[in-house]
Amino acid sequence: GAGVSQTPSNKVTEKGKYVELRCDPISGHTALYWYRQSLGQGPEFLIYFQGTGAADDSGLPNDRFFAVRPEGSVSTLKIQRTERGDSAVYLCASSLNGGPASSYNEQFFGPGTRLTVL
Amino acid sequence: DQQVKQNSPSLSVQEGRISILNCDYTNSMFDYFLWYKKYPAEGPTFLISISSIKDKNEDGRFTVFLNKSAKHLSLHIVPSQPGDSAVYFCAASPSGTGANNLFFGTGTRLTVIP
Numbered sequence: 001g002a003g004v005s006q007t008p009s010n011k012v013t014e015k016g017k018y019v020e021l022r023c024d025p026i027s028g029h030t031a032l033y034w035y036r037q038s039l040g041q042g043p044e045f046l047i048y049f050q051g052t053g054a055a056d057d058s059g060l061p062n063d064r065f066f067a068v069r070p071e072g073s074v075s076t077l078k079i080q081r082t083e084r085g086d087s088a089v090y091l092c093a094s095s096l097n098g099g100p101a102s103s104y105n106e107q108f109f110g111p112g113t114r115l116t117v118l
Numbered sequence: 119d120q121q122v123k124q125n126s127p128s129l130s131v132q133e134g135r136i137s138i139l140n141c142d143y144t145n146s147m148f149d150y151f152l153w154y155k156k157y158p159a160e161g162p163t164f165l166i167s168i169s170s171i172k173d174k175n176e177d178g179r180f181t182v183f184l185n186k187s188a189k190h191l192s193l194h195i196v197p198s199q200p201g202d203s204a205v206y207f208c209a210a211s212p213s214g215t216g217a218n219n220l221f222f223g224t225g226t227r228l229t230v231i232p
Contacts, residue, residue, distance in 0.1 A: 004161070031218070042122070042207050042222030043162070056218055091161055098218055101150045101167075101211035107220060109154075109161030 002026070004110035006092050012116045013082055021077040021113045025094030032075050033107060034067055035091040043091050049075060050098040082117045089114050121145045122210050124223035132231050137195040139226050141208030144189065148210035152220065153182060153193045156205045165206075166193070198230045 005024045013019050025032050031050055035043035045059040049069045057067075064082075069075040079086055093107040101107065123142045131137045139153075149170040154162035168175040168182045168191065175182050181194045195202055208223040 033218070033220075035220075035222075040224065042124075042209075042224050043220070044222070045219040048218045059219070093161070100213065100218070101152065101220060102169075106164050109163070111159060111161045 004092055004094055004108055006090075006110040006113050008113060009111065010114045010116075012118065014118050015082060015084060017082050017117075019079050019082055019115065021079075021090050021115070023075045023077070023092030023094075023110060025073065025075070025092070026108055027073075029094035029096055029108075030072070031095045031098040031105075032069060033093040033095075034075070034077050035093065035109075036088045037091055037112070038088045046077070048098070055098060079115075082115075084117050087115055087117045119144075120224070121148075122208055122221045122223040124208055124226050126226050127224070128227040128229070130229045130231060131198045133200055134197045137193075137198045137202065137228055137230070139193040139195075139206050139208075139228065141191050141193075141223055142189060143191075143210050143221075145210070145212060145221070146189070147212040148221070149213045150211040151182070151184060151191050152209045152211070153180075154207040154209060154222075156207060156225070162207055195228075198228075200230045200232050203228055203230050 007022045034046040037043045048056040052072045064080045067077045089112040091112045093109045095107045152167040153165040155165045156162045184191045205225045209220040
């Protein structure tokens with residue numbers, strides 16, 4: 001079946017602009033995660049949704065970052081007043097259920113959106 | 119601070135030989151560990167995992183070893199194949215608070231030379 005998809009694959013914007021990044025999780029997966037991978041680093045957790053609600057947003061770096069998942073499926077990560085330091089690959093993942101990682105609760109990742117802030 | 123560390127940014131191995139990728143962690147609350155493989159322009163894909171109650175898990179050519187007292191795990195690939203060339207990320211998940219999050223290392227780029 002279809003995996004996690006993310007659009008756009010690449011986004012170039014200017015400093016100070018607003019951007020939205022979209023994630024379509026695997027159908028039926030209730031949990032959705034956003035990660036950010038900066039150059040030379042591993043993915044860093046941003047936010048986790050269980051259904052429609054953000055169950056853990058402790059990884060969001062500041063209040064310029066916001067994410068929604070209004071119908072418990074597609075999610076949008078929104079970044080206001082973008083800064084050059086926001087340039088990174090933004091990864092989305094989904095899993096069947098929320099809760100601790102396990103062999104029964106694997107996180108499946110999308111290909112990411114590469115955001116470049118000029 | 120980096121709670122999961124992969125100190126070798128790159129590794130080159132001859133085809134057919136063993137590849138050993140290492141990972142260290144600092145948080146004693148981590149109780150589940152995973153290895154992900156990443157090709158360029160793709161998201162990470164799950165490879166193999168291990169629970170803290172075990173010290174070894176094997177899946178075909180891939181074996182993960184966990185040494186809890188040393189807070190160290192390793193991924194062994196044998197025999198290595200050119201298609202194994204990718205970036206490998208070690209990840210860990212804690213129990214309790216933050217149990218839904220994965221903490222990743224910085225990755226090791228494996229090159230298998232034909």
